[in-house]
Amino acid sequence: MPVQETNHISYQRSFYIEGGNFNYAGIVSTSIKSILKQMDFPSNVVRKCSIVCYESEINVVSYARKGVVNLTINSNTIQIEVIDEGPGIPNIDLAMQEGYSTATQKIREMGFGAGMGLHNIESYSDAFIISSELGxxxxxxxTINIKQ
Ligand SMILES: Nc1ncnc2c1ncn2[C@@H]1O[C@H](COP(=O)(O)OP(=O)(O)OP(=O)(O)O)[C@@H](O)[C@H]1O
Ligand SMILES: [Mg+2]
Structure with missing residues (x-):
């Protein structure tokens, strides 16, 4: 009997991010990286997921009150959804531009604020959606394709 190919969800897990706390900044992306490595995904797939996850996690820590990362692994794709409660982004086109940053002195002292995060997220993703609501x-x- 032919079996219909569908894009089954095979793994799903959520991670919490605390805004403003740089002590734990990067812990979610490190966890996701080790989960994907353990599942034996190709190293370039793991790398792309780690980069997009890290950049969005740092943004939540830097700019939002709290956030959640939903990792969903399907048969063809790995999806990383990052939702935060925070101020929102007033002008997404501007925020996406390389070098645009509103990072405070404190964030810059932590080594962030080059204005490259969102741009890198978009370029390392195979598909990227961003939406924001002020306040x-x-x-x-x-979305990262498993077969590159
Ligand atoms: N989750 C967010 N909530 C509110 N504003 C955000 C969020 N993510 C990004 N921004 C805004 O978009 C700007 C650009 O973000 P981006 O990640 O590209 O650069 P950055 O965080 O300033 O510096 P870098 O990521 O290179 O360390 C930020 O400076 C901030 O103003
Ligand atoms: Mg950033």
């Missing part, structure tokens, strides 16, 4: 928060959805 509410921001949602990013990054």
């Amino acid at each position: 509410k928060g921001t949602r990013l959805l990054m």
Whole structure:
């Protein structure tokens, strides 16, 4: 009997991010990286997921109150959704531009604020969706194809 090919969800897990706390900044992307490595995904797939996850996690820590990362592994794709509660982004086109940053002195002292994060997220994702509501928060959805 022919079996219909569908894009099954095989793994799903959520991670919490605390805004403003740089002590734990990067811990979610490190966890996701080790999960994907353990599942034996190709190193370039793991690398792309780690980069997009890290950049969005740092943005939540830097600019939002709190956030959640939803990792969903399907048969063809890995999806990383990052939703935060925060100020939102007033002008997404501007925020996406290389070098645009509103990072404070404190964020810059932590080594961030080059204005490259969103640009890198877009270029390392195979599909990227960003939406934001002022005063509410921001949602990013990054899709990485498993077969590159
Ligand atoms: N989750 C967010 N909530 C509110 N504003 C955000 C969020 N993510 C990004 N921004 C805004 O978009 C700007 C650009 O973000 P981007 O990640 O590209 O650069 P950056 O964080 O300033 O510097 P870098 O990522 O290179 O360290 C930020 O400076 C900030 O103003
Ligand atoms: Mg950033």
